[in-house]
Amino acid sequence: MRRLKLEPWLLILPVVVLLLVGFVLPVASVLLSGFTTPGGGWTIENFTRFFESAFHTGAAMRSLRMALVQTAVVLLISLPLAYAMSRASAKVQAFMMIAIVLPVMTSVVVRSFGWVILIGPAGPLADIPGFLELSKSRQGLLGTELGVNIAMVQVLVPFAVLSILGVLNGVDRRLEEASRTMGASFGRTAWSVVFPLAIPGAIAGGTLAFAMSISSFITPNLIGGAQIPVLAAIIYTDATTNLNWPFAAAQSLLMLIVVLVTIGLTAKLSARR
Amino acid sequence: MRRLKLEPWLLILPVVVLLLVGFVLPVASVLLSGFTTPGGGWTIENFTRFFESAFHTGAAMRSLRMALVQTAVVLLISLPLAYAMSRASAKVQAFMMIAIVLPVMTSVVVRSFGWVILIGPAGPLADIPGFLELSKSRQGLLGTELGVNIAMVQVLVPFAVLSILGVLNGVDRRLEEASRTMGASFGRTAWSVVFPLAIPGAIAGGTLAFAMSISSFITPNLIGGAQIPVLAAIIYTDATTNLNWPFAAAQSLLMLIVVLVTIGLTAKLSARR
Amino acid sequence: MAELIISSVRKSFGETEVLKGIDISVPSGTFVSLLGASGCGKSTLLRCIAGLETTSGGSITVGGQDVTDLAPEKRGLSMMFQSYALFPHMTVLDNVRFPLRMQGKRYGNRAKQKELAKQALDQVRMGDFASRLPRELSGGQQQRVALARAIAGEPRVLLLDEPLSNLDARLREEMQVELIELQRVLGLTTVFVTHDQDEAMSLSDQVVLMRDGVVEQAGTPEELYRRPRTPFAADFLGAANLLDVSVEIDNSRATAVLAGGDTVPVRTSNSGAATLVLRQEKVRIGDPLSTDDSVVTATVVSRVFRGGEVQYLVEYQGAMLRVVANGESMLSAGDQVELSWSSSDALVLS
Amino acid sequence: MAELIISSVRKSFGETEVLKGIDISVPSGTFVSLLGASGCGKSTLLRCIAGLETTSGGSITVGGQDVTDLAPEKRGLSMMFQSYALFPHMTVLDNVRFPLRMQGKRYGNRAKQKELAKQALDQVRMGDFASRLPRELSGGQQQRVALARAIAGEPRVLLLDEPLSNLDARLREEMQVELIELQRVLGLTTVFVTHDQDEAMSLSDQVVLMRDGVVEQAGTPEELYRRPRTPFAADFLGAANLLDVSVEIDNSRATAVLAGGDTVPVRTSNSGAATLVLRQEKVRIGDPLSTDDSVVTATVVSRVFRGGEVQYLVEYQGAMLRVVANGESMLSAGDQVELSWSSSDALVLS
Amino acid sequence: STTSAPSGNSDGGAPVELVVTSFGGDWEKAYIEAVVKPFEEEYNAKITLVTLYSADALAQLTAQASAPQLDVVHFSGGQEAIAAAQGLIDPVDPADLTTFDDLSPIATEGLERGEGPVMQVTPIGIVYRSDVIEKAPNSWEDVFDPKYAQHVALTDLSNSYGLLSLLAVNETLGGDTDDLEPGLDALGDLAQSGDAIVIKTSADMQQAFSARDIWIAPYSQDYAETLRKAGLDVEFAVPDEGAPASFITANVVAGRTNSDLATKLVDFSLRPEAQATFAEAMLYSPVNTTTELSSDIADTVIHGDALSKLVRYDSTVLNERRAGWTDEWNLRIAQ
Numbered sequence A, B: 001m002r003r004l005k006l007e008p009w010l011l012i013l014p015v016v017v018l019l020l021v022g023f024v025l026p027v028a029s030v031l032l033s034g035f036t037t038p039g040g041g042w043t044i045e046n047f048t049r050f051f052e053s054a055f056h057t058g059a060a061m062r063s064l065r066m067a068l069v070q071t072a073v074v075l076l077i078s079l080p081l082a083y084a085m086s087r088a089s090a091k092v093q094a095f096m097m098i099a100i101v102l103p104v105m106t107s108v109v110v111r112s113f114g115w116v117i118l119i120g121p122a123g124p125l126a127d128i129p130g131f132l133e134l135s136k137s138r139q140g141l142l143g144t145e146l147g148v149n150i151a152m153v154q155v156l157v158p159f160a161v162l163s164i165l166g167v168l169n170g171v172d173r174r175l176e177e178a179s180r181t182m183g184a185s186f187g188r189t190a191w192s193v194v195f196p197l198a199i200p201g202a203i204a205g206g207t208l209a210f211a212m213s214i215s216s217f218i219t220p221n222l223i224g225g226a227q228i229p230v231l232a233a234i235i236y237t238d239a240t241t242n243l244n245w246p247f248a249a250a251q252s253l254l255m256l257i258v259v260l261v262t263i264g265l266t267a268k269l270s271a272r273r
Numbered sequence C, D: 001m002a003e004l005i006i007s008s009v010r011k012s013f014g015e016t017e018v019l020k021g022i023d024i025s026v027p028s029g030t031f032v033s034l035l036g037a038s039g040c041g042k043s044t045l046l047r048c049i050a051g052l053e054t055t056s057g058g059s060i061t062v063g064g065q066d067v068t069d070l071a072p073e074k075r076g077l078s079m080m081f082q083s084y085a086l087f088p089h090m091t092v093l094d095n096v097r098f099p100l101r102m103q104g105k106r107y108g109n110r111a112k113q114k115e116l117a118k119q120a121l122d123q124v125r126m127g128d129f130a131s132r133l134p135r136e137l138s139g140g141q142q143q144r145v146a147l148a149r150a151i152a153g154e155p156r157v158l159l160l161d162e163p164l165s166n167l168d169a170r171l172r173e174e175m176q177v178e179l180i181e182l183q184r185v186l187g188l189t190t191v192f193v194t195h196d197q198d199e200a201m202s203l204s205d206q207v208v209l210m211r212d213g214v215v216e217q218a219g220t221p222e223e224l225y226r227r228p229r230t231p232f233a234a235d236f237l238g239a240a241n242l243l244d245v246s247v248e249i250d251n252s253r254a255t256a257v258l259a260g261g262d263t264v265p266v267r268t269s270n271s272g273a274a275t276l277v278l279r280q281e282k283v284r285i286g287d288p289l290s291t292d293d294s295v296v297t298a299t300v301v302s303r304v305f306r307g308g309e310v311q312y313l314v315e316y317q318g319a320m321l322r323v324v325a326n327g328e329s330m331l332s333a334g335d336q337v338e339l340s341w342s343s344s345d346a347l348v349l350s
Numbered sequence E: 001s002t003t004s005a006p007s008g009n010s011d012g013g014a015p016v017e018l019v020v021t022s023f024g025g026d027w028e029k030a031y032i033e034a035v036v037k038p039f040e041e042e043y044n045a046k047i048t049l050v051t052l053y054s055a056d057a058l059a060q061l062t063a064q065a066s067a068p069q070l071d072v073v074h075f076s077g078g079q080e081a082i083a084a085a086q087g088l089i090d091p092v093d094p095a096d097l098t099t100f101d102d103l104s105p106i107a108t109e110g111l112e113r114g115e116g117p118v119m120q121v122t123p124i125g126i127v128y129r130s131d132v133i134e135k136a137p138n139s140w141e142d143v144f145d146p147k148y149a150q151h152v153a154l155t156d157l158s159n160s161y162g163l164l165s166l167l168a169v170n171e172t173l174g175g176d177t178d179d180l181e182p183g184l185d186a187l188g189d190l191a192q193s194g195d196a197i198v199i200k201t202s203a204d205m206q207q208a209f210s211a212r213d214i215w216i217a218p219y220s221q222d223y224a225e226t227l228r229k230a231g232l233d234v235e236f237a238v239p240d241e242g243a244p245a246s247f248i249t250a251n252v253v254a255g256r257t258n259s260d261l262a263t264k265l266v267d268f269s270l271r272p273e274a275q276a277t278f279a280e281a282m283l284y285s286p287v288n289t290t291t292e293l294s295s296d297i298a299d300t301v302i303h304g305d306a307l308s309k310l311v312r313y314d315s316t317v318l319n320e321r322r323a324g325w326t327d328e329w330n331l332r333i334a335q
């Protein structure tokens, strides 16, 4: 009856209210400070400054591009990985889960330094950028977008894998079996039956990965350095070092809008398909 | 046939090899540097220094305690929240998902400053610490573990919610219906039928939350400040400010071990139950 | 233990109206079967009774209490799902113990509950599987566990959705006996959905025949079988042959004119176009037993061996009729046969 | 289109051995039913044939090719699952089109595939539901879609796991006709799992009766019905009454001594303890038709109305027997009746 | 309370606590050695060190303006000018400094602007790998030497050392603080071409020399020393064109109850013994003219009159223009 649909809401009303009061209001008030002058008046100067600065718009475009690339790669890796895990025994699954989450539990500097060793000038992958004509320097992938992307993908994969895995664990194996008996190979079954069913998990995981990617700056800083400035890092510096709060708030607001629009568009597109 | 069990593995072998080469090896080599002296010899001095310093062991204990508290609270919030979402219409679910992921997409400084407003000395929650006798200062919850926990929980909830949601979306609603017709109320159904089935998602989400909690330091720094030092921040400072790489590596190794042991113990305990 | 009254219940899924005003009244302690073709709305009606679907109209009363807007768990009933809905994370025993646990006070401590659950499992011959998980059972075994779970809680009203469809004849019969016994002993009001008219007739106090979201006819099994009100009812309940005839009444003696021009005596007081209903077991192949019998000539189309009997499909003037003969009969396709029936066995529906 | 040979196939789940060495040979183009009680291993055997379970021993050959270690999709067969396994994210039409898509070349372009899928849907009377999602269908409707999907790909071997269990008699009969026709036209080798012995007998060229993971008896329906090798087979296929007797042979005339001391003539050449098999439809109530008939006296225990006939449970010397009378019979519990049967209808298994 | 007197209580009782910022690492070791331990003993104080870089320290001061949590902050990038202008730090009265008379003028010139005294000076010059570069660089233009292409590290302007080296290069190439183009052009091209990398922090610099095959970088002498102690083969050279320097100031935070004791701590760090320790450990130039240096470092450490040759830019000007320069710089180096 009608109650059935209401009951869950009664349960979460407090949480929702808490979320609103505890997050939306204060963050909104901070973001609104992007429209204020240091004196306290109203202005859109912070926004015009942003759009007039090639450095800032460039960094924003880069952040967006990198987040999109990272999210795409993360999903490409996570779908098969999660699929294989979902079909492994509980033991193997637990083991792989820990192996995959390992990067998240490791201090960011240790993790990044690992990457420096691997993709730095003395590392085994040092020749890739020259080969791909990505970079003129002999710094390996350090200081390149590709290098940052690789390091970020590693941190983002666990999030996507876990949210896809949850969905795939719930998919009845008989669906795959049925597909196989109808002449679909393993690969076609994965493509036509398993992955479509994993879409909700992929959307969730992709959204998380995208959000985390665009808002993270420590790894980009450690791997990309000053030459690959990302918006999140600029915001952090503006707020904590330059103490230009209104400008940081304005940029945060723009970043948030871009993210929301991107997610909205992707959702629209994938719904149409 | 036997093939069926092998096929997924063929698919992910490259990914696993990549993970090993791209993560485990370099990170292991970095962590091993915890056993080296600046000159290049071997030593366990970094570890003895850690255990002899009340500051370091204290910070480690605090980090562990806070991560456990945060994870517990995150799961308590996420389970009902994810449940309610899983039973909402697709539209509402998408909307709530974005609302919940919002904090992740927001710049960490903006988010933290939002908290500063809310729980700082002028904020509506300023009186709580005095009331709870948590802090003698007049800084509200700033500089208290509670303040950090609150701010962290907000960032961690989306991760747990999404991984639980994926699992719950796959749970056949007829199971709940069956439970209801057998005299179980909404609450008892959630407790006896839904939550047990959500355990895999809760374990995944909890693991992620725990790992993220123990390895994050920006929010603890911004909210907790110098008085609430956490291990991850100390490691970061040791590596980037103090340039004491071996010591940072040694602490990272210890942190990793503690995390793995905690997760292992929790898994053991929950399996026994 | 409780009377169940369903009045003008309606239910739509979006545009599709699935239940179009259902009225059924089930006296306390009776066993009612819902019978009907696939997709006619049986499961949906059951779900409405259980409180799992929001009805679009009408009301439902259990034991005098209007439960139309009551939460499912407050209705004091128990439902077995067509798809079983066993809890995958619980053993068979825990599944069956679930309703007892949920009504803790009534069923005492854990040990007592386990004992009762074990009893229910024994009733469905699944006592040996108590510690298995549902996924480790065969289809029929799962179905029986679901049945055990539904009866374990001794509900006021028991709703069963095709509870025996996956069982072999032997087991099905045993289960029927158990069910009837349980129902008699506890005085359970039972609504039993089935697609099998034999089962419906042999188990029920009342049969409700549904068709496309409405009640076609309701009554005792014998009523429905002997006095079907529509050709559909006649056909559905008795594997009947239906022939279009036109009835002529002459001096209160009614005669039906068949397609081939044959005329046969019938019992009716309405003349005009009508349907002649001939149940397959009432039609004899070969010489008539009595001179009063109606006789027509038909051609054998096919023969199907059914163990104790043989079923023939025969053609009479373009209409296909099913008739049965005993197991030894050996006619083959193309043979001409005489079909005969007593005029008292021929039903005319106009 | 392909012969299916199963030799000494075994399968264990952990400790439990579910298939204990199964040998079945299905000639190309024949229709074989697997019949057996719930949990005897029918579905498991089907899954082994399909390549979905790792067998613990034995081999499986399709059309001369050993497929024991072949991937399921390379076996050229199609399986319908007891639980349907419809793809929840595809419409009904896309579900049925799936096997055609997977064998793209053979079935031409999208439009052609859709047309073929539509045809298969029409065959199961689900043409109107093409654009629905599986979860918007009733149980029986889902079952029919699963059936349409299984037959759409025109496999070499068709494996059906209780495909008609959720359908009403009318629809079930139509589906049976469609299946038989399809199988005859395409020469499909079909393995049909059912718990319904009537269905097995009326559809199959061969019936394989399984019991607890072994083949109890295999043969044509008439063979199994007329010459069951064990009491279990006799009972399972014909709702038979089994009586323990001891056979005495005197001058090559065999006499069975029943529990009550009654003696009846039987046809057998082995003396000693044996089981007397009396099919319920062969036992008459009331006066014997011929003086050669065996006659015993029993007590009516219960009466069940079954439409065309009435089934009585009667007690004879502590044994419960089922007998049928025609629909008008009105005996009631406690009545003494005489049961009689022709000695040629009494089967003795020793 | 009044008993926990600002002057500390040498007659026993609970020590008075001071919260002091530190730059961590070797600096912190030297500071503990030279100041913290002897000061705690002498004044029965308890010093808590908080590792905070200059910019972060200023940020905290600003954020906590109403209720400061720090007593003494150290700045290395000219932040004291901002802090003083905003009243976040208290002016230091020369009379409160027992060492005042011995201090070099560069240490005290900020006092009248309300800034704390300069406590350490470290020149910005060229750090290079002595194992691959045999002849010590002697000009700012050496960073453009094609021999070193692909092995040069520049420092980002978010780091004060980066700003100072940019200004030095700029002046060498003919520019000044009103015209940064020559420097921006030259260094921007170097970074853009891929012949130089741009790092942000001292940690990056260490990593650049240890793991990224960097041979030469404009940076500070104190960190050159740190890198050497970490086992790297690096040397520090002061270019002939002259060197700017980073002036580390010790400042007393405004609005704290123990500011007298904090001033004493500042004074303490200017004592010759402390200054000597800083010089030994990090090669800091002493600002107390009475400081005695051991012979091994007397040649390396710039001291005495040579100090006056180190360029100190006007913090006010730098702070004013820094944001604009940073935007320009970021644009030139971004790839």
Ligand SMILES: Nc1ncnc2c1ncn2[C@@H]1O[C@H](COP(=O)(O)OP(=O)(O)OP(=O)(O)O)[C@@H](O)[C@H]1O
Pocket (backbone or CB within 6 Å): C135, C136, C137, C138, C139, C140, C141, C166, D013, D016, D018, D036, D037, D038, D039, D040, D041, D042, D043, D044, D045, D082, D195
């Ligand atoms: N995963 C499993 N673990 C243990 N036993 C199992 C498992 N799967 C099936 N079984 C057992 O194997 C036996 C055969 O199962 P199967 O599904 O083949 O039976 P079935 O003949 O199809 O029965 P039904 O007619 O009830 O569907 C059953 O007794 C069942 O309990």
Ligand SMILES: Nc1ncnc2c1ncn2[C@@H]1O[C@H](COP(=O)(O)OP(=O)(O)OP(=O)(O)O)[C@@H](O)[C@H]1O
Pocket (backbone or CB within 6 Å): C013, C016, C018, C036, C037, C038, C039, C040, C041, C042, C043, C044, C045, C082, C195, D135, D136, D137, D138, D139, D140, D141, D166
């Ligand atoms: N969610 C839905 N959306 C649209 N139509 C639905 C939905 N659920 C059920 N239906 C339709 O409602 C009708 C009745 O379904 P119901 O399950 O009650 O049938 P049923 O009588 O139980 O049939 P069966 O014997 O096959 O189980 C069917 O035609 C079905 O297609």
Ligand SMILES: [Mg+2]
Pocket (backbone or CB within 6 Å): C042, C043, C044, C082, C161, D138, D139, D140
């Ligand atoms: Mg149904």
Ligand SMILES: [Mg+2]
Pocket (backbone or CB within 6 Å): C138, C139, C140, D042, D043, D044, D082, D161
């Ligand atoms: Mg089965």
